[in-house]
Amino acid sequence: MATCKYTWNAIKAGDWVLKLGFVGDGFVASTSSGGLFxxxxxxxxxxxxxxHSAHExxxxDMKVVNDNVIATCSTDGIKIWDTRTGGCQASLGNGKSNFLSLASLGDSLAGGTELLGADAEVHVWDMRNTSQVVKSFVDSHHDDVTALEFHPSLNNYLMSGSTDGCVNIYDLSKPDEDDALHQVINFGSVHSCHFITESRISVLTHDETLLFHDLNDTNYEDLVGPKSDDRGxxxxxxxxxEYVVDINPSGFAAYGANSSEKLFIVPFSPKKEKFKDSKIVSLPGAHGEEVVRDVIVKSNTTQCLTCGEDSKVRLWELPETLKHYSIGTASSPVSVINKPKEKSKTKKHHKKTHKSKSRRFNPY
Structure with missing residues (x-):
């Protein structure tokens, strides 16, 4: 069982605290009124x-770029912040889109938008020069882009997930959108998607279903279908x-129950794709009857942070240090994955509606 060591309140009473990130020797949190603290x-x-008013x-979404820089997004676009001064270093966006999701790796920053018209968009910038978009994918999703992630070691791959039921993997080295769309996985309305190993992907839906799936390579000669594992x-x-917060590729999953005011962390081995149910950690009381929005664990420590719709951030001490997993740092593209490109044709129907009181891709 974990022990709650400290509780912080949001800037404004009634704010939902939505995302957390470690910066320097502390943390940063984002809120439903557009604030950062x-x-x-x-x-x-x-x-x-x-x-107080980082966004309108x-x-x-919020991503930590490095110890001193974070990126945030909202209806007024994407902003890059220096946490040391609280100053906005750059504002990005096309002036018309509500950005829902972000991904950051090295000097690259990607943003995904809400559906506007027929399509939702994904844009990529180089943070060393944000005056121009490096890549844009405007035809690949047909509903809100709720999740984005760069491959941590094969830096030409970017993954996006959407409420249209698709997870797309783009090869950023390709010149146009059709060629860049390397892979499509059809599963369900995407809450999160992660590269859990160099060649495997996790997809968690808004209906709490989980899929593990191969990342395709570019070997089109061997017509071997990609391997997948639908965990239901x-x-x-x-x-x-009652709901799953996320499957974190660093080595844990978090889930909760509003009705019983409970939150749990279960160790996860991304290499074996196994959860250690015998080692589940309870966080008693958690955030009361409110939805827990984010859970992060500081690597090689027993420190854990949680936040939720009760306007609070809580610091917990876990009973033991969780094993930390990492794919590695970004490198030049290499062919280490052994499955061919293949696009699924059929979407998976949702099993049931979400039981918690909000659909989490709408944060307010």
Whole structure:
């Protein structure tokens, strides 16, 4: 069982706290009113970030770029912040789109939009020169882009997930959108998608179903179908599970139950694609009857942070250090994956509607 060591309140009463990230010796959190705040984990009363109006409305996503820089997005586009000064370094966007999702790796930043007209868009910038978009994919999704992630070691791959039921993998080395669309996985409305190993992907839907799937390579001669493992509805596999916060490729999953005011962390081996149910950690009381929005664990420590719709961030001490997994750092593209390009044709129907009180791709 974990122990709650400290609780911080959001800038404004009633704000939902949506995303968390570690910066320096502390953390930063985003809110439903467009604010950013954070504190030191060493001196819990010492502010790290305090920006009341970072965006005009709810911050839909936030990514830590490095110890001093974060990126955020909302209805007024994407902004890059220096956490040391609280200043905005750059504002990105096309002036018309509500950005819902972000991904960051090295100097690259990607943003995904809400559906506008017939399509939702994915754009990529080089943060060393944000005056121009490096890549744009405007025809590949037909509903909100809710998740984005760069491959951590094969830096020509970018993955996007959408409420249209598709996970797309783009090869950023290709000149146009049709050629760049390397792979499409059809499964269900995407809550999150991650590269859990160099050649495997996890997809978690808004209906709490989980899929593990191969990342295709470019060897089109061997017509071998990609391997996938549909784990079904995770609410049926873990007791007291009403919703899944996320499957974190660093080595854990988090899930909760509003009705019983419970939150749990279960260790996860991405290489074996196995959850250690015998080692499930309970976080008693969690965020009461409110939805937990994010859970992060500081690697090689017992420190864990959670946030939720009760306007709070909580610092927990876990009973033991979780094993940390990492794919590696970005490198030049190499062919290490051994499955051919293949696009699924059929979407998977959702098993049931989400049981928690909000659909999590709409943060307000």
């Amino acid at each position: 954070g504190y030191s984990l060493q001196n819990v009363s010492s502010p790290v970030v305090n920006i 409305s709810s911050i839909n 509805d995770l609410r049926e596999q873990w007791a007291n599970n």
